[in-house]
Amino acid sequence: MHETSRRSFLAGSAALPAAAALPGIPSLVPMTEIRAATDTVAADLARYIGFGGKQAGGPGDIACGNWLASELQRLGFAVERQDVSTPFFDAERCELTSGAAKAPVWPQPIVTPTGPDGVTGTVVRVDPAGRSDFPLENAIALIDLPFGRWSTALAKPIREPVLAAFAAGAKAAIIVTNGPTGKVIALNADGRKAMFPGPVAVLAPEDAQPFLAAAARREAATLHLVGTGGRRPAFNFVGRIDRGKDRWLAVSTPRSGWYGCAAERGPGIATWLWLARWASKAVQDHNLAFICNSGHEYENLGAAETLKATAPKPAETHFWLHLGANVAGRDWHDAAGSMQPLPSIDPQRFLSVSRSLLPLARSGFAGHVGLETPYPSDVLSAGELNEVIGAGYQTVAGVFGIHRFHHVAQDDARCVDAHNVAVTAAGFQLFLERVLRGDPSGSAA
Template identity: 45%
Template sequence: MDKLSASRRAVLGASALLAAGPAVAAGPAGEAEAKGILERYHSFGDKASGGPGDEASGAWLEGELTGLGYAVVRQPFDAPAFEGEATLATGQAMAGLIPQAIVTPTLAGGITGPLHGGDRDGGIALLVLPYARWSTALGEVERRVRAARGDAVVLVTTGPTGEACALNAPSDRKLFDRPVAVLAPKEAAPFVSASASGEAATLSMPGRSFRRPAYNVTATLTRRPSGKWLVLSTPRSGWFGCAGERGTGLAVWLMLAGWAAKANLPVNVALVATSGHEYEYQGGELYIAKVAPKPDETALWVHLGANVAARDWHERGPLLAPLPSADPQRFLLAAPKHVPALAAAFAGQPGLEKPYPVNPAQAAGELGSILHAGYDPAMGIFGSHRFHHTRSDDLRCVSPALIPPVVAALSKVISGAF
């Protein structure tokens, strides 16, 4: 009886997978597809919301989804933007900065005054942040900037790469009423020395702070007009090239969209690739509020956030050497009933092999918004790889081989979820 039951379960399990549709491409075919997506996304350049790269990547995705049979509709909105450059100079030292959004520019001549640690009026406060993988100006950064004195503030985002990290900000208000910018730790030494003795420095950040059109790419595939929905979401915008931060999640998302279009799933499918991500998930919030299926209409929401499958690095002092494995600082959260299936499907995949029950207080990014809006069950991946929010988040940070295992695991869990 036990052997017969085991055999019957195996047959039923295989039948369920066959009913769900064709298997996700694995091996060379899957890697080739992932490589094409990663390279195409990276080719559009910087992905700041509403900028040329964001616009072009959105139009590309619209074409891909239309070709898969989805009905595609843009969800328009406007996002903050800044045109200008920023530098900090003292003595013989000069360094480029990342202007902190929403940007308060300086006048053409900049701000000149003593460089200090934020403990005096006037001049420029230099705040060296503790070691972390920085991503947002909310929370600790906001508190430190507000507590600092000075006419302007320069932040040093100390972290694993020595590079400056762009920091997310709200879309509807300025966090700071004075110019704030970010300096790379690897260039900070002369400025830290100058701040210790109060030497004069000049912060120059002239330019134009404005708003511009942006849009979410939304798509649907309706099989059962009165049925429930599977929602697949991912952000597509970000501060720079975002190959690891955004590209890996987008590759998994697009491959899942192709699979879901062919699979015989007993649900309708809704897709969204959001802009406005770096403005505290602006596009994601708008999608939830105005376009997404309601929670009681949704059978499952799967979100692909940051660092879905970026590569890991060996750290050798200031030198980093890329590894073929995935950065384990990626987190998989899900409704408790799906945790066992996810643990089995993701066994052996660094970081994702340990899924956690969802907790809205611990979820980051858009996944937190999804949970707070009442979507249950939901699951999602998020994290911060070493080059998160830096200018060097390029194709060196990704490996096509890391994408298909994530797609295969998620498609397996989704198939068994209904």
């Protein structure tokens, strides 16, 4: 999201306009019912958060997938699973040391281990422009990123300095993910092959100062990335209700991620469940495909496999809605050196829609912070929505974003509010009602 398009790129609780009833699709729930539904959303969020870490193929991801599949089966969906091979690394010792300084690091996937003795070299700082004052031959490159809400190692400001450091002879690279929390920001990676020719790790900005000082003094450091890695099975699934119609509604969301992913994934999961419960009863003139992918953190690995094998064909799909990251994460105040949670939604969430849907999206999401300014999908798209568009689906929408604790271990229950998620989910229900009845303007009929 540091480029305009990765493909080339909820406090908004104003009264939701009522949709007129139409055959097969009842009207939107009123705000009173949204408030009543908040308890269900809260339970869904708590269940998702309770699975703990969600790395693809790990215990939390598998348990979460089983739960979501069972929820769809209870609604009458026929569930088909698809195996996906994903990387993993079980860390035993991952740390950076220099003299008396020691700090934990996050091993950047696909991990190149250092071996038990580690890798030692002079620390050389690489600035945000990719420049270094000293030679990188046999060094440990300390890549001091500019401030940002980072998400993926494929971003040019990350990938290019790391590759350049190895090309200049560095033994290893350490990425300092300067961002809004001061913590390690885990970075998405290619899930099929290692991106870099040597060991790479991520260091929290709050732990970086001793190593920046070591670089200034041209002192040595040792990096240890020790553990067990390889590949393990994960699974995608699709829940279908085939009504024998000639067109499909597809709704997708990923469930996996580096940590607990409370606000990164939780609101998307809860909204996906909301829409599945609604559509299974209300949408009678479309077949339904509700898709849940693993392997998202490996640059949409699961989504790519879904589109090859189990998704409805583009020509048969009326509309595809993708619920990505930060559907409704909480915003924060920075005050007196600490962060305080706000009741409002982080505005760094983006709604991308096919151009034909722009008027409808502007009307339907008026008052929904961040979503109220939708973008045409040929200008801005990201994540798994890129995969959907690239596969040839013509009428699409997707929400994605980077909240303050995105890809941070502290993305926990503090970062999400059930009422905000319920309001957002109701907004997407309204949007779907209007798309399915063919209302491009978003005006009440």
